[in-house]
Amino acid sequence: MIRNKLVVLYGSQTGQSESIATDIHEDGVFRNYDIELFCLKDEGKLFNISEINCAVMVCSTTGDGDPPENARKFIRNLNRKTLPENHLSQLNYALLGLGDSNYSTFCGGPKKLEKSLKKCGAKSYYNSAFADDATDMEDVIEPWLDGLWPAVEKFFSNKKACMSKNEENETTVIESSAENDTNSENNVINFSGVTAAKIQSCNKSDAQSTKQLNDKEITLNSKDTNFNINLQEVSTKFLDMRICSTQVPLEQCLQKGSDELSNLDLSLPCTFPIYLEIEYLENQLPTSGSYQNGTKFPVASGEIIEAKIDNIRQLTSDDALKRTLEFTLISDKMFDFKPGDSFGICCENEDSEVEWLIKRLALEKSADIPAQLSISKNTPKKSVPAFIPLVFTIRQALKTCFEIRSVPKKPFLRALVECTSDPAENRRLQELVSKQGASEYAQHVREANVCILDILATFVSCQPSFCLLAQHLPRLMPRRYSIANSPLGVSNAIKFAFNVTRFDSHPSRTFTRNGVCTGMLEKIFDKKHQKGLDKTVRIFPTKSTGFCLPDDLSRPIVMIGPGTGVAPFVGFLEHRLALKPSGDFVLGESWLFTGCRHQDKDFLYKDTLEDFKSNGALTHLKVAFSRDVTRPQPKYVQDSLKLCSHEMMKLILSSDAVFYICGDARNMAKNVRQCFIDMIAKCKNCSDEEANAGFKKVVSAKRYLEDIWT
Numbered sequence: 001m002i003r004n005k006l007v008v009l010y011g012s013q014t015g016q017s018e019s020i021a022t023d024i025h026e027d028g029v030f031r032n033y034d035i036e037l038f039c040l041k042d043e044g045k046l047f048n049i050s051e052i053n054c055a056v057m058v059c060s061t062t063g064d065g066d067p068p069e070n071a072r073k074f075i076r077n078l079n080r081k082t083l084p085e086n087h088l089s090q091l092n093y094a095l096l097g098l099g100d101s102n103y104s105t106f107c108g109g110p111k112k113l114e115k116s117l118k119k120c121g122a123k124s125y126y127n128s129a130f131a132d133d134a135t136d137m138e139d140v141i142e143p144w145l146d147g148l149w150p151a152v153e154k155f156f157s158n159k160k161a162c163m164s165k166n167e168e169n170e171t172t173v174i175e176s177s178a179e180n181d182t183n184s185e186n187n188v189i190n191f192s193g194v195t196a197a198k199i200q201s202c203n204k205s206d207a208q209s210t211k212q213l214n215d216k217e218i219t220l221n222s223k224d225t226n227f228n229i230n231l232q233e234v235s236t237k238f239l240d241m242r243i244c245s246t247q248v249p250l251e252q253c254l255q256k257g258s259d260e261l262s263n264l265d266l267s268l269p270c271t272f273p274i275y276l277e278i279e280y281l282e283n284q285l286p287t288s289g290s291y292q293n294g295t296k297f298p299v300a301s302g303e304i305i306e307a308k309i310d311n312i313r314q315l316t317s318d319d320a321l322k323r324t325l326e327f328t329l330i331s332d333k334m335f336d337f338k339p340g341d342s343f344g345i346c347c348e349n350e351d352s353e354v355e356w357l358i359k360r361l362a363l364e365k366s367a368d369i370p371a372q373l374s375i376s377k378n379t380p381k382k383s384v385p386a387f388i389p390l391v392f393t394i395r396q397a398l399k400t401c402f403e404i405r406s407v408p409k410k411p412f413l414r415a416l417v418e419c420t421s422d423p424a425e426n427r428r429l430q431e432l433v434s435k436q437g438a439s440e441y442a443q444h445v446r447e448a449n450v451c452i453l454d455i456l457a458t459f460v461s462c463q464p465s466f467c468l469l470a471q472h473l474p475r476l477m478p479r480r481y482s483i484a485n486s487p488l489g490v491s492n493a494i495k496f497a498f499n500v501t502r503f504d505s506h507p508s509r510t511f512t513r514n515g516v517c518t519g520m521l522e523k524i525f526d527k528k529h530q531k532g533l534d535k536t537v538r539i540f541p542t543k544s545t546g547f548c549l550p551d552d553l554s555r556p557i558v559m560i561g562p563g564t565g566v567a568p569f570v571g572f573l574e575h576r577l578a579l580k581p582s583g584d585f586v587l588g589e590s591w592l593f594t595g596c597r598h599q600d601k602d603f604l605y606k607d608t609l610e611d612f613k614s615n616g617a618l619t620h621l622k623v624a625f626s627r628d629v630t631r632p633q634p635k636y637v638q639d640s641l642k643l644c645s646h647e648m649m650k651l652i653l654s655s656d657a658v659f660y661i662c663g664d665a666r667n668m669a670k671n672v673r674q675c676f677i678d679m680i681a682k683c684k685n686c687s688d689e690e691a692n693a694g695f696k697k698v699v700s701a702k703r704y705l706e707d708i709w710t
């Protein structure tokens with residue numbers, strides 16, 4: 001039976017699409033749609049695609065232009081030759097694709113999905129959009145989401161009209177919102193002249209939020225010594241400032257917008273009721289043991305284990321621009337791994353930030369009392385977020401469950417409007433979430449990378465409840481690192497190396513910051529002499545991406561990994577060395593191209609790599625120094641590659657060598673890819689297009705493998 005309901009489907013590798021799909025589902029619930037949410041992998045078990053009439057799909061890309069693992073079977077099934085033609089002609093879909101143009105095949109996953117859907121006769125009722133991690137995803141996602149609900153509304157109203165005329169199959173494609181014509185006065189959105197939906201600046205929770213406002217008073221001391229922030233100062237400092245000049249510091253703009261914007265009537269998105277309620281359980285103990293209630297991460301391929309920190313060392317000199325640390329973790333329960341695999345680290349927010357937030361939310365008295373969340377009566381929402389332990393304390397939840405450093409999305413800011421008592425602050429928050437203030441939100445919130453801490457430090461009369469935060473803050477996600485050793489060394493140990501991430505200060509941000517995970521690890525390093533190494537870290541194995549040594553170790557390998565991109569190759573070489581004496585085979589030749597700024601400051605694993613060269617695990621070691629006056633050339637790995645272009649071309653064109661690239665996606669991986677295409681064009685004396693086609697063949701043969709990050 002074809003069901004007359006809306007179904008949200010996702011295919012997600014690392015959780016982004018899943019989270020967007022979950023938000024869409026939640027939004028749909030509050031808009032009173034009969035709506036369900038499923039992962040594409042559950043087709044045939046929890047839902048049947050041939051029974052769905054109207055779907056919203058969110059799908060990402062992984063590997064080299066591949067669909068996420070949990071979407072592959074679904075797509076394979078759509079492509080079965082035995083399927084009758086047009087067997088999904090009842091299906092109408094809206095598709096949001098996620099990808100990253102730093103990879104050679106942008107949005108390959110959702111594009112393959114769409115091709116398969118179309119082949120089966122499914123029709124699109126709203127233009128597909130493809131968001132790019134390399135630029136700013138929200139630039140695409142936000143307008144697409146803005147146009148989605150009117151499109152869904154129109155689909156269902158058309159369908160109703162068609163059904164009464166007995167024309168069930170008719171569908172209309174609605175252009176995404178760039179082409180929408182909005183009449184802000186009466187909040188009616190027109191699509192191609194058709195009145196599609198009334199979007200009202202609505203607030204479904206007036207009673208609740210007013211209560212919330214009255215319930216709370218700001219009890220913070222104006223001076224917070226932990227952070228040296230004078231909140232009152234922060235609130236008033238920028239009140240009279242104006243923007244719209246690049247010379248004006250950006251901080252003026254988070255709190256105070258342009259004159260033009262301050263005079264406009266604003267169209268605001270809907271706000272939804274707070275559906276979580278908290279109950280304190282004085283006599284109970286918080287659920288102990290499992291991190292985030294044991295809820296599995298999308299990237300995990302096994303359980304979380306607690307590993308002891310066995311050793312930490314700094315790989316860079318003290319005067320290097322970046323600090324690189326290497327950790328060695330051990331555990332009796334260490335998971336199986338191969339060289340080239342990565343693993344996840346469960347993060348914790350910084351104590352001082354959690355403490356600040358508790359004070360700012362006026363929760364000092366309740367932060368350590370065991371508590372339980374439940375769903376308010378009369379809301380359509382069904383469950384509390386699964387990653388919050390059943391019995392928890394607010395301090396524990398803020399430390400381990402929520403991403404308190406994430407950029408607040410507009411629905412979050414919209415909800416904060418309702419608990420901001422100062423009229424000027426309230427108006428400014430409204431501006432930032434309004435349609436008219438979209439560019440100011442982009443500039444002063446998203447691009448400035450502000451988080452809830454900055455918002456609460458700037459808008460001092462904003463007093464949200466913990467439940468509001470719990471509803472809007474995303475789950476604290478793990479960070480992934482490449483393993484830098486072989487299991488054939490010490491099998492219960494893993495090593496990894498990372499740069500401590502430091503964010504440049506920004507006038508919109510009150511809080512200076514390091515990366516959540518690297519900051520957490522650096523703190524452990526800094527305290528290691530005081531406390532010894534009694535610390536543990538929660539880790540888990542992640543799904544393999546195929547970035548591993550060939551089974552046949554006689555195949556030549558070329559490894560390209562500047563900076564911390566060298567880490568998995570240390571594992572590769574350790575593995576080759578361990579296998580060398582026992583094998584009745586000859587190790588294939590191996591090349592390593594790495595690089596750093598200065599040979600005596602940040603040449604990572606210098607001695608280890610030179611040892612690999614002398615003991616035969618590594619045949620050629622090529623190092624580029626980008627800022628070393630004593631070694632001016634080659635500067636970058638691609639310069640080293642060009643110097644070896646003859647050998648590289650022999651390996652890529654007339655051998656079965658495997659090429660591995662690890663490290664920065666934005667510049668390095670792109671440049672290295674281009675360098676190979678240029679070298680092929682030169683060597684074969686062919687056009688760029690032909691060289692590109694030749695290069696793509698190497699990629700499809702899985703002989704050019706990337707493990708890159710932005």
Ligand SMILES: Cc1cc2nc3c(=O)[nH]c(=O)nc-3n(C[C@H](O)[C@H](O)[C@H](O)COP(=O)(O)O)c2cc1C
Binds near residue numbers: 012104106
């Ligand atoms: C290992 C890996 C490989 C990726 N490969 C591609 C790719 O080939 N093409 C692309 O457009 N994006 C690629 N991406 C980017 C992801 O699609 C993008 O980050 C997306 O937001 C992830 O969404 P998800 O968390 O739902 O999987 C890749 C990301 C990772 C981590």
